[in-house]
Amino acid sequence: MVKLDKGRILKAPDSFFIDGEWTAPQSDRRLDVISPMTEEKLFSYPEGAAADMDRAVAAARRAFDDGPWPRMPARERAAYLRRVGSLITARLDEIAWAWTTQVGAPISLTRKLVPQNATLFNHYAELIETYPFIDHRRRDDGGEVRVLREPVGVCAAISPWNAPMVLLSYKIAAGLAAGCTMVAKPSPETPLEAYILAECIEQAGLPRGVFNLVPAGREAGDHLIRHRDVEKVAFTGSTAVGKHIMRVCSDRLARVSLELGGKSAAVLLPDADFAKALPSLMVYSMPITGQVCFSLTRLLVPEARKTEFLDMFLPAVQALKLGDPADPATQMGPLAMARQRERVEGYIAAGRAGGAQLACGGGRPRGFDKGYFVEPTVFTDVTPDMAIAQEEIFGPVVSVIGYSDEDDAARKANATPYGLNGAVYSADPERGFAFAQRMRTGGLTINGLIVDPKHPFGGYRESGMGREGGPEGLENYLEVKTVHMAG
Structure with a gap:
């Protein structure tokens, strides 16, 4: 769906990844990506609409409620994550050029940093193989208690333009490791890395609907965070937008993790x-x-x-x-x-x-x-x-x-x-x-x-809430259930 060679866009995106398939957009609206170096248009691509978000959320909902992913043994999910990590590694130079081309970050820096994307998928694969998803405890009366850590559900992952893929990978790798299903909305200015990630996930063979990609602007993004079937929103970006997301999600008490501004x-x-x-x-x-x-x-x-x-x-x-x-x-x-x-x-x-x-x-x-x-x-x-x-x-x-x-x-x-x-x-x-x-x-x-990326990152006060990376990043996507064994 997308291909780059040393910053040249050989193939621009033309569809969305929904329910395991590359699918045509529901509208004819398009977004332009402008070169920060030449100030000229690099390419245009389809803009997701509310109807596209509805399809993506519905696919993620089916995959969570009826599909194998949340119920799959952790070691099997880990194997899929490692496949994704390996496929990302094979495309690191392409990912570095995408970052440089869209954002203007020096190629010497992007080449140094892009391996973090594969690191995140491999890290969470390793982590969940030993993570205590079921913790056995005892009550004072001697009875057994089982504390379960279960996936939150359908999650929206919204990432910014400055470090497009790594900030998306933090969310997708941890959410998938937990057993969640995901709808990704990258920044409209920097869609290429999200398409590369979608291609890697498709090639790794994850079940249908587990990961869905709909690049879009503000209108469809707002529709996504308001969707009642979205049980968690993970966002990296400005504090002002983070506050808006928190207000919207508070109406239905949807889970939120926010990595926001800094000084x-x-x-x-x-x-x-x-x-x-x-x-x-x-x-x-x-x-x-x-x-x-x-x-x-x-x-x-x-x-x-x-x-x-x-x-x-x-x-x-x-x-x-x-x-x-x-x-x-x-x-x-x-x-x-x-x-x-x-x-x-x-x-x-x-x-x-x-x-x-x-x-x-x-x-x-x-x-x-x-x-x-x-x-x-x-x-x-x-x-x-x-x-x-x-x-x-x-x-x-x-x-x-x-x-x-x-x-x-x-x-x-x-x-x-x-x-x-x-x-x-x-x-x-x-x-x-x-x-x-x-x-x-x-x-x-x-x-x-x-x-x-193997250790927690996040902020106090208006820099956000929750952590990404490490076990804390996994726990962003887990709910705790307590089961008392009375008989």
């Missing part, structure tokens, strides 16, 4: 080695042109060492190689779309108007007549109340914030509505760990930044 802080403690910290800060303060929820966009530095830090950090930022994301030497490509560039430029203007000092960047780079480029930008003299320190920009904009002591650093690190990720740098890892416990955030790394 993550990297705290360099007074004893931090700036030279050792710099490589990870360069990678993770503006990854994929800053379009990553866990980006370290607030750098908290001791006031007494701020000049020392800036003298090291600013030249490194200014030396980043901007360019064609298809070039292996490129370190930063364009933003993904025109509206994203407008958003970032609006925040840069707000930072200037709010009194922050523009230390570098802030404009469109010279020599790029095409492409949604913005210079990597660093603000200093930033206070925690400023919009650029409070709100998720989702672009290559970093705020350097000074602090007086560790109490001040902790207050400033926690002074946003978010709590997704963070980092602490210290010459003493245990000192870093002690400080990390003061930060209200779902994930932290001492002296770097690590996101491992």
Whole structure:
């Protein structure tokens, strides 16, 4: 259904995957995918309508209620998941090019990250072979209790455009491992990876209706989350949309897991080695042109060492190689779309108007007549109340914030509505760990930044609820049933 070769779209999508078959759309509406590098149309493809979502949900409902998948022994589901993982592995280069072509993420980075997709399917295959889906316990009276962990049911998996396949794979791999049936709705800007995943699932031979794919825009997506046969919605995206999904699902108490925005802080403690910290800060303060929820966009530095830090950090930022994301030497490509560039430029203007000092960047780079480029930008003299320190920009904009002591650093690190990720740098890892416990955030790394799909990822407060990855990610898709054996 879809084929790429080094960024060239050899075959564009023309149908949906519903009930185990490639099926024609119910309307003639189409969506365009625009190149972030050339600003020209890459391809168009069918837009799902409410009727397509109804068909997909009905197929998932039948597969859950009457099909073998939820009742299949875990080891058999694991075998299917491993087949999917193997088929994904065979297409990793194609997946990397899809990411680079649609989003503008450098090919050197996408090739490094796409193996996580197969990792997730293989990880959940291994996990469910030993997971205690039935836990045998005893009551005080000596009677037996069996605590069952059963699949939630029909689940909608809604993924964003910035990391299209891995953020979908987190949901699909865990949901399928649990025994759920799935309806996937990828972002309309980045459909290709979801089609590749559907092809892998089809080739792996999963039963009909277990996985269904309907790419669509906002209207059909809203229809999906409101569907009464959808028992859980798993969403990654903006906090505003996450709040809307939670409100909609609350009407029928549908289960929800949300991985939302972030404004993550990297705290360099007074004893931090700036030279050792710099490589990870360069990678993770503006990854994929800053379009990553866990980006370290607030750098908290001791006031007494701020000049020392800036003298090291600013030249490194200014030396980043901007360019064609298809070039292996490129370190930063364009933003993904025109509206994203407008958003970032609006925040840069707000930072200037709010009194922050523009230390570098802030404009469109010279020599790029095409492409949604913005210079990597660093603000200093930033206070925690400023919009650029409070709100998720989702672009290559970093705020350097000074602090007086560790109490001040902790207050400033926690002074946003978010709590997704963070980092602490210290010459003493245990000192870093002690400080990390003061930060209200779902994930932290001492002296770097690590996101491992085999371990839980998610946030506090407005960064969401629930976790993806690891056993916690599986439990997102399970209900608990208690059975008392009285006789």
